[in-house]
């Protein structure tokens with residue numbers, strides 16, 4: 145079949161683990177990382193704050209970055225293995241808080257406007273004009289804020305100063321998010337930086353992503369993509385449960401020629417799309433663009449996930465899916481058949497043989513496939529998904545990994561096509577900004 149539609153979904157593959165077998169004895173202990181974090185730019189309160197807001201995985205990644213910068217040479221595989229030891233990310237990001245870009249004198253834009261409003265909310269005197277221009281008066285207010293809260297009074301608003309602003313819960317009507325993230329899908333690591341601006345208006349919260357297009361010129365395709373993004377995403381409102389006041393949750397993709405949040409290259413023909421590459425020959429391009437837009441506003445894929453990741457992303461247990469029946473082969477037997485297939489000397493023969501096992505036993509996502517994966521781990525001492533990734537060529541991985549993972553039935557979770565809806569959980573983060581700016585309890589309801 146040449147091309148697998150579902151493999152179009154992942155954002156740009158940043159790096160895949162190369163060293164599959166990790167010597168865990170070389171992985172630093174958490175206490176060592178913690179100590180290192182304290183000695184470097186990551187203060188203990190910042191680490192705690194980040195753990196609270198972003199979860200352990202984020203903190204571990206930051207600490208590893210910090211270790212690397214000071215000359216420790218750690219492979220991605222070691223980092224992934226460490227994540228595995230520490231446990232998967234647990235802390236839900238607190239609504240209304242996230243990662244802010246660093247701003248300083250001379251910076252302009254919504255992050256500065258957000259900062260000015262939030263400094264005013266903390267009693268900046270004289271109050272700043274929230275014009276989005278970081279001039280001398282804003283710098284004076286920042287230094288005063290930093291002195292007030294025992295931060296280094298350098299006038300630069302980086303993670304620690306933003307962390308204090310978030311911790312204080314200061315409100316603004318506008319905000320800027322620039323968040324780097326990674327995910328593990330089907331045993332591979334993907335990642336990107338999501339960038340967007342949010343703004344609260346009279347009766348809506350508007351989330352804007354600015355896109356600059358390169359490659360093939362095709363205004364019609366761009367218009368179709370934007371129509372699909374807006375139709376698919378703009379279907380919820382936040383309703384204040386006390387006052388009944390309603391705010392539409394509006395997502396807006398904007399085409400720009402400079403000052404973009406993301407660059408998208410348009411290609412002719414049809415191939416694997418990701419957040420940075422769209423194919424105008426894709427008959428499902430509108431839905432694909434809507435899925436990739438989800439990544440641009442910070443959402444992860446909800447397909448081919450581990451049990452733990454599925455729970456974290458969806459907030460509930462995965463569906464039971466396919467269960468063993470009286471006719472089902474014993475899981476250990478299927479595991480052995482898969483192991484034999486993956487050990488054939490010729491790659492193409494492995495693909496054919498593994499597909500035959502999946503077809504012969506009618507394997508689909510669910511309990512039975514998980515029992516097979518467990519039996520595989522027990523019998524062969526290695527994860528089935530990892531073994532597939534290690535022994536099957538990239539282009540064929542998707543269909544063979546798929547039965548042994550979990551996917552949700554949402555726009556971010558479809559493994560086959562993209563014509564699934566946005567779920568209320570996908571807009572919760574944005575309602576969080578509303579909750580901070582206009583305190584109250586909000587329900588997410590369809591428009």
Ligand SMILES: [Zn+2]
Nearest residue numbers: 153154155445
């Ligand atoms: Zn995706």
